[in-house]
Amino acid sequence: xxxxxxxxxxxxxxxxxxxxxxxxxxxxxxxxxxxxxxxxxxxxxxxxxxxxxxxxxxxxxxxxxxxxxxxxxxxxxxxxxxxxxxxxxxxxxxxxxxxxxxxxxxx
Amino acid sequence: xxxxxxxxxxxxxxxxxxxxxxxxxxxxxxxxxxxxxxxxxxxxxxxxxxxxxxxxxxxxxxxxxxxxxxxxxxxxxxxxxxxxxxxxxxxxxxxxxxxxxxxxxxxxxxxxxxxxxxxxxxxxxxxxxxxxxxxxxxxxxxxxxxxxxxxxxxxxxxxxxxxxxxxxxxxxxxxxxxxxxxxxxxxxxxxxxxxxxxxxxxxxxxxxxxxxxxxxxxxxxxxxxxxxxxxxxxxxxxxxxxxxxxxxxxxxxxxxxxxxxxxxxxxxxxxxxxxxxxxxxxxxxxxxxxxxxxxxxxxxxxxxxxxxxxxxxxxxxxxxxxxxxxxxxxxxxxxxx
Numbered sequence: 001x002x003x004x005x006x007x008x009x010x011x012x013x014x015x016x017x018x019x020x021x022x023x024x025x026x027x028x029x030x031x032x033x034x035x036x037x038x039x040x041x042x043x044x045x046x047x048x049x050x051x052x053x054x055x056x057x058x059x060x061x062x063x064x065x066x067x068x069x070x071x072x073x074x075x076x077x078x079x080x081x082x083x084x085x086x087x088x089x090x091x092x093x094x095x096x097x098x099x100x101x102x103x104x105x106x107x
Numbered sequence: 108x109x110x111x112x113x114x115x116x117x118x119x120x121x122x123x124x125x126x127x128x129x130x131x132x133x134x135x136x137x138x139x140x141x142x143x144x145x146x147x148x149x150x151x152x153x154x155x156x157x158x159x160x161x162x163x164x165x166x167x168x169x170x171x172x173x174x175x176x177x178x179x180x181x182x183x184x185x186x187x188x189x190x191x192x193x194x195x196x197x198x199x200x201x202x203x204x205x206x207x208x209x210x211x212x213x214x215x216x217x218x219x220x221x222x223x224x225x226x227x228x229x230x231x232x233x234x235x236x237x238x239x240x241x242x243x244x245x246x247x248x249x250x251x252x253x254x255x256x257x258x259x260x261x262x263x264x265x266x267x268x269x270x271x272x273x274x275x276x277x278x279x280x281x282x283x284x285x286x287x288x289x290x291x292x293x294x295x296x297x298x299x300x301x302x303x304x305x306x307x308x309x310x311x312x313x314x315x316x317x318x319x320x321x322x323x324x325x326x327x328x329x330x331x332x333x334x335x336x337x338x339x340x341x342x343x344x345x346x347x348x349x350x351x352x353x354x355x356x357x358x359x360x361x362x363x364x365x366x367x368x369x370x371x372x373x374x375x376x377x378x379x380x381x382x383x384x385x386x387x388x389x390x391x392x393x394x395x396x397x398x399x400x401x402x403x404x405x406x407x408x409x410x411x412x413x414x415x416x417x418x419x420x421x422x423x424x425x426x427x428x429x430x431x432x433x434x435x436x437x438x439x440x441x442x443x444x
Binding site for chain 2 (some may be wrong): 041
């Protein structure tokens with residue numbers, strides 16, 4: 001069984017996708033045509049267009065963002081305290097059930 | 108109107124290498140880019156990050172790669188039109204006419220679009236009302252410092268640009284520096300200068316907060332910011348400066364009638380021509396079955412596109428495939444004896 005990732009949009013519509021271990025939450029979205037994640041730079045942590053809000057409980061369970069990611073989130077559209085770049089969240093069994101919400105837009 | 112053989116849109120690695128592949132075939136090109144320097148994403152997004160998959164170059168940074176490519180195309184004395192965005196493309200018999208944001212006009216039988224993910228533009232403040240003040244009291248770059256004297260200036264952002272302009276403009280204006288978190292990212296020197304100015308009352312720092320609304324009559328009067336804890340504060344403001352980095356926008360390319368697939372342009376993988384004769388796309392912006400967004404793929408793509416460009420630019424000449432190691436003609440074009 002692959003871990004399930006729940007992608008929500010700002011209106012509360014949600015899609016649950018099985019994402020292979022080792023892929024990023026961004027890749028899981030792109031491969032499954034989840035709207036709302038652009039990932040213009042392709043995962044190089046250089047553009048902030050795969051920005052998501054992580055559900056509070058999950059946010060604290062994730063490995064902390066490195067400085068470069070937090071700096072990049074400054075550039076995102078409407079960053080919040082639970083903002084992350086989905087290209088930096090790597091799917092594993094521990095993240096089964098992870099819930100992320102895409103922002104209104106990416107740029 | 109300037110006439111050339113090929114108009115290249117985008118001065119990233121692929122656009123620059125296109126100059127080389129066209130140049131050794133005896134074709135002239137010009138290059139247009141919206142950034143103020145050549146290099147594209149390599150220079151704007153990751154100038155210091157090493158790249159490990161350029162053939163025969165085990166490791167180099169985006170900046171080094173750009174430098175080497177510029178060196179490699181030096182013999183062709185190609186003109187780069189920087190700080191310019193291509194606004195319009197339309198046909199004129201067998202040629203294409205391209206107009207830029209600086210009102211330059213070019214005519215050529217070929218266009219190569221090597222535009223990456225689009226042109227880089229400043230990321231804007233998300234508050235909608237800011238739009239109507241853009242260029243009047245809301246800015247995303249400082250072009251002429253004199254326009255920012257004796258004003259109440261609110262600067263948004265937490266990186267180098269925000270800090271550097273806060274320091275510079277505090278010499279003759281009242282600065283409020285606003286950032287969404289407590290931490291700023293800059294050199295140690297800049298950071299301590301800012302804190303010093305804060306103590307002297309020349310710069311006031313507001314964190315962690317974001318813009319909530321703005322108040323105006325005819326002109327901008329003040330802004331209201333909201334702290335993370337919900338507290339709000341009004342700040343008299345004549346000018347807002349936002350430094351949130353750059354984003355990539357496809358821009359007008361989407362309106363040129365090319366077959367698109369999401370944000371990419373569909374091409375024929377034999378010659379990288381789009382659905383319009385004489386318009387080619389290469390690098391990250393093109394798509395075909397099996398496409399990989401690698402710099403090395405872009406190099407291959409422009410090599411093939413340049414052959415088709417030759418056929419269109421020199422319809423009465425036969426294309427001869429030649430090696431740089433053995434062709435006297437190519438060596439002449441490269442200025443080698």
